[in-house]
Amino acid sequence: MIFRVHHGSGVPIYLQIEAQVKQSIAARLLREGDALPPVRKLAAELRVNPNTVARAYQNLERDGVLRTVPGGGCYVNSQTSGLLYKEKIRRLKPLADQLAVEATQMRLAPSDAIDLLENSFKSLTHSATENSHD
Amino acid sequence: MIFRVHHGSGVPIYLQIEAQVKQSIAARLLREGDALPPVRKLAAELRVNPNTVARAYQNLERDGVLRTVPGGGCYVNSQTSGLLYKEKIRRLKPLADQLAVEATQMRLAPSDAIDLLENSFKSLTHSATENSHD
DNA sequence: CAAATTGTATTACCGTACTAATACAAATGA
DNA sequence: TCATTTGTATTAGTACGGTAATACAATTTG
Structure with a gap:
């Protein structure tokens, strides 16, 4: 899973991460149960603070996109939206x-x-x- | 021409104005040559600083949506986009x-x-x- | 159990976006 | 021409968003 991020684009890093995760899932490059990169690893790759990655993951969890196990890791959720x-x-x-x-x-x-x-x-x-x- | 604006929505006022002007033009509620409300009048209606309205108008002019005559007023442009x-x-x-x-x-x-x-x-x-x- | 790896919480700094106050300039119109 | 109406420019303050440093807690793994 390769992510890229542009620092001077005006678009917040955490939003760029969110968008790329969502895209990857929509394109089925990431599937139910797949693990996402640990916040520290991804943060190191992107030369960014771990909290920035964590924020993206938290937002995605709030949106039901992934589930997170404190101490465990982050995993892609089953994408069944219970919405009408x-x-x-x-x-x-x-x-x-x-x-x-x-x-x-x-x-x-x-x-x-x-x-x-x-x-x-x-x-x-x-x-x-x-x-x-x- | 009625515009409405929500102060606590997180969406900047000037962007709300821009969006409504664009929508009005797309829906042909406003047409080529029509005058927009003077910045002061609209600002008073919306309980907002004139500069905020002016900023919206300036952005719309930059986008070619309207033309503005300093001292005169603001008018809807002919909507011919010269884009390929x-x-x-x-x-x-x-x-x-x-x-x-x-x-x-x-x-x-x-x-x-x-x-x-x-x-x-x-x-x-x-x-x-x-x-x-x- | 102990060490390592994971996500989380707290705090703070910094820049910038948004808005406003105020003064300026150009055009209109009586 | 003079007053009024229009848009513009300058400046500043306030708040908030984004990011980072650091310390904490839970889970995994040997």
Whole structure:
């Protein structure tokens, strides 16, 4: 599991870590039960304070993405979201709205925006199949 | 033109204003040539410092969304983005990727996410037609 | 049990983002 | 022209976010 981080990007380190973990799970590079790097190891790799990594892991645990055993380690959770369909939609709507507004703003046709989203999904499943023979 | 703003939301006021202006334009509640509220008037309505509104307007001008006449006022620009198709896609891709990742994370089917995005587009055109007879 | 490895809690520093107060400048309009 | 209305620039204060140093606690492993 390789993570990379940009210090001067303005984006907080812990958010960059969270995003990469989520992406890795969505792309099935990380699967249920897999162990994440220990906070100290990852922190050393990224030249960052262990607390920064810990913060990312804690946020991910709060979001139900992973479970953590104090003294043990951090592991990818089963990704069963117990959410109702309507609740999922409610949470994703702001993001979709923003995408629609920005696309309209730059006069991109809705169909093109939809193609773009389809491709984002395809990218996920592609990296999944690429790594399914390990 | 009614704007609303939440002070304790953590989201900076000027960003809230920017988002609402963009939305209003995308939904064609505001059209090319329309005047925006003077910074002082809007600032008074929102109980906010004029500079905060000015900052939003300046950012929107930087983004080519509106043009501003010092001493005159602020007006909605013609929304012709001179961007190449590939550049539009490049700018929107991170947002689409995020939507795909989050949807996958909460185990929402891609088709449902696409429906959601379609509806976001429809909401825009609906509020447009609702207000096209003025 | 003891040592090593794991995650956690506390504290503090530092920068910067956000907002505001105030004064300035350009354009409009009676 | 003169007053009013518009946007702008400068400065500053306050709060908060991000990161780090350090010490603590729980688990694993020999």
